[in-house]
Amino acid sequence: xxxxxxxxxxxxxxxxxxxMLSPKTLPHLVVAGLISVLLFYLVNINDVLTSVAxxxxxxxxxxxxxxxxxxxxxxxxxxxxxDNDMSIIKRLFSSFKITIVPLLxxxxxxxxVYYSIGGKGNNxxxxxxxxxxxxxxxxxxxxxxxGMVEWLGNGLGDAKLHTYRERISTTSQIVxxxxxxxxxxxxxxTLNSAEKISLGEAFLGGxxxxxxxxxxxxxxxxxxxxxxxxxxxxxxxxxxxxxxMIISQIFITWHLFxxxxxxxxxxxxxxxxxxxxxxxxxxxxxAVWSLTTYTVNDGKRLVSEEAxxxxxxxxxxxxxxxxxxxSVAFDGVEGVMTVGHLLSVITMILLLKPTLxxxxxxxxxxxSSSDNENQLVEDTSEGNETDxxxxxxxxxxxxxxxDGIDWExxxxxxxxxxxxxxxxxISKSSEx
Numbered sequence: 001x002x003x004x005x006x007x008x009x010x011x012x013x014x015x016x017x018x019x020m021l022s023p024k025t026l027p028h029l030v031v032a033g034l035i036s037v038l039l040f041y042l043v044n045i046n047d048v049l050t051s052v053a054x055x056x057x058x059x060x061x062x063x064x065x066x067x068x069x070x071x072x073x074x075x076x077x078x079x080x081x082x083d084n085d086m087s088i089i090k091r092l093f094s095s096f097k098i099t100i101v102p103l104l105x106x107x108x109x110x111x112x113v114y115y116s117i118g119g120k121g122n123n124x125x126x127x128x129x130x131x132x133x134x135x136x137x138x139x140x141x142x143x144x145x146x147g148m149v150e151w152l153g154n155g156l157g158d159a160k161l162h163t164y165r166e167r168i169s170t171t172s173q174i175v176x177x178x179x180x181x182x183x184x185x186x187x188x189x190t191l192n193s194a195e196k197i198s199l200g201e202a203f204l205g206g207x208x209x210x211x212x213x214x215x216x217x218x219x220x221x222x223x224x225x226x227x228x229x230x231x232x233x234x235x236x237x238x239x240x241x242x243x244x245m246i247i248s249q250i251f252i253t254w255h256l257f258x259x260x261x262x263x264x265x266x267x268x269x270x271x272x273x274x275x276x277x278x279x280x281x282x283x284x285x286x287a288v289w290s291l292t293t294y295t296v297n298d299g300k301r302l303v304s305e306e307a308x309x310x311x312x313x314x315x316x317x318x319x320x321x322x323x324x325x326x327s328v329a330f331d332g333v334e335g336v337m338t339v340g341h342l343l344s345v346i347t348m349i350l351l352l353k354p355t356l357x358x359x360x361x362x363x364x365x366x367x368s369s370s371d372n373e374n375q376l377v378e379d380t381s382e383g384n385e386t387d388x389x390x391x392x393x394x395x396x397x398x399x400x401x402x403d404g405i406d407w408e409x410x411x412x413x414x415x416x417x418x419x420x421x422x423x424x425x426i427s428k429s430s431e432x
Contacts (some may be wrong), residue, residue, distance in 0.1 A: 011305060013147060013289050020285075020309050024079045027096045031103070032057075032313050036320040043324045048120050049110075051129045054321025056109035058314045060102045065303070065310035074306065076101045102310070126325050133322035136283065137340040141347035143286030144251055145355060150293065152243050166229060169242060170221055174214075177249045181213040182206065184257050192266050209260045213253050216345075220249060220352055227356035237360050244355060252348050255341040262334050276323075276337060284315045 011019075020029070035057065043050040067073040079095040117125055185206030190197050203210070221228075224245065231241035258275065261267055288311055291303040303311060323340075327333040 011289075011292055013151075013285065016289050016292065016305075016308060017285065019305060020312060023095070025077070025098070025309050027079065027099055028061075028077070028102070028309065028313055031096065031099045032316060036317065036324075040320070040324045040327075043328055046120060047126050047325055047328060048117075048122050049114060051125045051321060051325055052114045052117070053106075053110055054317050054324065055125075055129060056113055057102075057106045058317035058321070059109055060106035061310040061314035061317065063105065064102050065307040065314060068307035068310060069304060073101075077310070129318075129321050130325045130329060131322075132318055133326050133336065133340060134343065136319045136322060137343035138347045139287060140279065140283045140340075140344045141251075141351060143283055143290060144348070145248075145351050146290040147286040148244065148247055149355060149359065150290070152240050152247075166225075166232075169228070169232065173221065173242075173245055173249065174217060176246055177217055177253060178210065178214060180250055181210060181253050181257070184254070185209045185260075188257070188261055188265060191271075208264065209257065212260065213256055216252060216256065216349075217249055220245075220252070220349055223349075224352050224356060227353050227360075231356055231360055234360060240359055241356055244359070245352070248348055248352055248355075252345050255345045255348075258341045259338050259345075262338055267334075272333070272337070280316065280319050284312045284319065287315060288312045 039050050039053055064073065064077060068077075077098050079098050081091055081094070182203065186197065186199070186202035189202055189205050197205070228241055228245065231237045262272075288303065288308050291311070292305060292308050323333065323336055326336040330336045330339075
């Protein structure tokens with residue numbers, strides 16, 4: 001059964017975000033952030049124990065997500081105030097009791113896993129957790145693609161035929177993306193400088209970055225030229241193609257700026273943590289959203305709405321753990337982030353062409369399905385009209401029927417006529 005046959009409506013990303021930030025479950029996010037920061041600083045002391053802690057916390061919330069539909073688990077992990085007269089401070093502290101179950105489960109897993117793998121002498125748990133960083137870097141591009149295709153792909157079959165003009169489309173993309181590139185490098189230089197920077201100074205200061213983004217954009221436009229031309233001549237896909245290319249190139253430009261800023265500009269640890277936190281949140285959000293909108297054969301969600309938050313926290317712990325252990329291997333988090341951004345850029349470039357191709361196929365399927373439905377409606381309408389005509393013809397023939405006629409004997413029009421009385425009247429008339 002396809003998603004369209006499911007007995008529920010797909011949740012949009014705004015609804016999912018509101019659900020995750022609900023006061024009923026917000027303490028889980030607060031505790032997850034505090035624990036992640038604490039473990040990040042403890043990784044230098046005991047990297048094996050820290051790795052086990054991150055993995056155990058991730059596994060704990062993964063288990064909670066699989067049991068989210070259970071009423072008992074939901075009651076223990078969701079805050080439902082019973083005393084309305086309680087002060088705001090007391091209510092705030094009381095709400096954190098919903099984190100007790102996953103933390104107790106994680107503590108049990110930490111003790112079980114840590115001693116079962118040999119404790120501090122283990123030499124493979126840290127590389128395993130660190131390797132997840134590659135997965136998350138690639139997942140940033142994949143989850144972004146899934147979210148944008150879902151958003152931009154709505155109504156492909158209803159779009160009109162578009163006249164594609166290669167030069168106008170390409171020029172527009174270059175102007176929009178390079179304007180964005182100049183804007184962010186200008187803002188970046190302004191934030192790092194105590195004095196106001198003019199447009200000319202910003203351009204000269206960010207000239208290397210502008211050259212880099214221009215070169216990458218030329219490559220992306222070149223490798224997608226054939227698919228863009230094919231998409232431009234097809235109904236329902238031209239607008240999608242243009243929007244997808246703009247958004248994906250902005251995504252690439254942002255990651256390139258993160259790499260440039262870390263290597264050619266002065267950055268503060270606070271700005272780095274803030275930027276990476278946003279990227280991690282968006283990655284997890286898009287990943288969970290794609291899973292909550294995906295259906296299985298029986299028409300149910302692969303991940304329910306109730307399981308979305310614990311699953312997101314599970315992903316976040318695994319993501320934060322991989323960055324933490326790699327920050328030790330790379331002697332700092334900056335090198336780790338640079339590699340991660342480059343992996344995201346490469347993944348997105350590789351996804352550009354297949355996304356356009358798959359969207360064209362999806363558009364054709366939708367158009368074909370729509371045409372078949374319209375034809376079915378027309379055939380049904382014609383059939384109904386034919387039935388009505390036949391019914392009218394049958395009604396119009398009813399007056400010709402004479403149930404009193406015996407077609408074997410015939411109808412004798414002289415039957416029941418009194419000829420004697422008629423002869424008497426004729427005789428009287430003659431005598432007169």
